[in-house]
Amino acid sequence: MAVQESLKKVRTPWVERISRELAAGEGVRAGFSEQLERFYDLLEQSIVTGDMAWLDSILYDWGRSPTETNLEQADYNVSFILTRMISLTLELARDQLKPKDALELLTAIIPVLTHSLGVVIRYEMETRVAHISKELGAVQDKLQALDQNKSKFISVAAHELKTPLTLIEGYTSMMADLVQHSGQPQMKSYLEGVNTGILRLRDIIDDMIDVSLIDNHLLTLNIQPMWVNHLLNLASNEFKKSIAERNQSLVINEFEGSDLMIYGDSERLYQALSNLIANAIKYTPDNGQVAIGGRLLPGFIEITVKDTGIGISPEDQALIFEKFGQLGKEDLHSSGKVKFKGGGPGLGLSITRGIIEAHGGTIWVESEGYDEVKLPGSTFHILLPTRTEPTNPVLVKFFGNLEQQIETELRGKENPPTDNPPA
Numbered sequence: 001m002a003v004q005e006s007l008k009k010v011r012t013p014w015v016e017r018i019s020r021e022l023a024a025g026e027g028v029r030a031g032f033s034e035q036l037e038r039f040y041d042l043l044e045q046s047i048v049t050g051d052m053a054w055l056d057s058i059l060y061d062w063g064r065s066p067t068e069t070n071l072e073q074a075d076y077n078v079s080f081i082l083t084r085m086i087s088l089t090l091e092l093a094r095d096q097l098k099p100k101d102a103l104e105l106l107t108a109i110i111p112v113l114t115h116s117l118g119v120v121i122r123y124e125m126e127t128r129v130a131h132i133s134k135e136l137g138a139v140q141d142k143l144q145a146l147d148q149n150k151s152k153f154i155s156v157a158a159h160e161l162k163t164p165l166t167l168i169e170g171y172t173s174m175m176a177d178l179v180q181h182s183g184q185p186q187m188k189s190y191l192e193g194v195n196t197g198i199l200r201l202r203d204i205i206d207d208m209i210d211v212s213l214i215d216n217h218l219l220t221l222n223i224q225p226m227w228v229n230h231l232l233n234l235a236s237n238e239f240k241k242s243i244a245e246r247n248q249s250l251v252i253n254e255f256e257g258s259d260l261m262i263y264g265d266s267e268r269l270y271q272a273l274s275n276l277i278a279n280a281i282k283y284t285p286d287n288g289q290v291a292i293g294g295r296l297l298p299g300f301i302e303i304t305v306k307d308t309g310i311g312i313s314p315e316d317q318a319l320i321f322e323k324f325g326q327l328g329k330e331d332l333h334s335s336g337k338v339k340f341k342g343g344g345p346g347l348g349l350s351i352t353r354g355i356i357e358a359h360g361g362t363i364w365v366e367s368e369g370y371d372e373v374k375l376p377g378s379t380f381h382i383l384l385p386t387r388t389e390p391t392n393p394v395l396v397k398f399f400g401n402l403e404q405q406i407e408t409e410l411r412g413k414e415n416p417p418t419d420n421p422p423a
């Protein structure tokens with residue numbers, strides 16, 4: 001019997017058997033049989049003409065048809081149907097035809113069905129990948145919205161805290177004046193305690209404002225000629241007292257390039273450097289050492305801050321540069337800036353990174369790991385481009401002004417307290 005005749009002979013049982021086996025329920029079965037009839041027509045055309053493209057349109061429709069539930073549950077429905085279709089066709093040919101006719105039919109039909117299976121798998125995969133990308137996009141949008149909310153919250157909270165803090169500062173200073181003349185020494189020391197708290201709070205609020213400037217890409221730099229060794233000298237003086245309190249030593253190794261005039265925002269770079277030094281002191285036990293050095297590289301200056309402290313585990317080394325990336329326990333938070341392991345709000349390194357990146361530089365840390373007994377230490381590296389010309393004086397001037405405006409806006413105007421009590 002010719003293949004075409006065999007095709008005609010098995011058509012009705014083929015449609016019946018496949019729809020009975022694969023379609024659940026009467027209602028679904030009618031529609032499914034219709035699809036199978038259409039498929040069978042195109043299958044015949046493909047076999048007769050030897051061109052499998054006849055099946056492309058129906059396979060495309062099937063491959064792209066998964067419902068949302070199929071997609072969410074990762075069901076590969078159509079590929080499953082085609083796989084079953086191949087094995088049912090084998091059974092049917094064996095049941096309905098003589099062995100020779102069955103062999104001829106299967107030789108013609110199986111390559112077309114396996115080709116169809118390949119096409120459907122590809123379409124189903126593409127549909128699934130598109131679905132996953134869409135879901136991922138939605139999640140990313142949500143995360144972005146959350147992050148924006150968080151950064152807005154930080155900026156509003158910082159602004160709102162600044163005004164009452166200014167009031168407290170003003171009244172404390174007036175009280176200090178009164179106490180000075182009242183001859184109550186105990187009162188004076190209480191007020192000094194309040195003052196320390198105020199200064200710490202101001203630092204935290206300033207950090208919150210800086211983080212929100214960085215998050216919103218609003219950190220602009222006041223680029224001017226500067227020298228790295230000036231920053232090192234400043235740091236050496238500023239940290240003398242803390243280093244002595246902790247019985248540590250601070251070694252500053254001037255290096256080739258530290259006396260080079262470069263262009264940068266010296267105030268912001270000093271802020272970055274002192275964050276690293278304060279951390280080095282904080283995370284190094286008493287009697288340890290903090291060493292600052294660096295080197296000149298082609299187009300860059302590298303500054304290193306090395307300590308003999310508790311170190312940082314490799315998995316935490318990227319985390320610490322994220323905002324709120326502190327690793328210590330909440331209960332270790334300290335009002336002292338350089339108390340051993342006295343963690344802060346976890347904003348320092350994220351600000352430091354923001355400042356360095358705004359200069360076109362990078363920052364990273366090297367440490368063999370965290371160990372409070374062996375004290376492997378950490379070395380923070382800053383790589384700064386050695387710009388020997390201002391980027392663009394007009395832009396710098398413009399951004400300089402813009403920065404002032406933004407800072408004034410974010411920090412709020414200082415409200416000097418009056419003699420009237422606050423409302």
Ligand code: ADP
Binds near residue numbers: 349
């Ligand atoms: P924090 O306010 O907690 O000090 P930072 O952003 O400055 O926040 O630092 C984030 C975390 O990185 C710290 O909580 C600490 O766990 C870790 N860290 C920073 N510097 C060092 C260092 N020199 N040695 C060990 N750990 C460090």
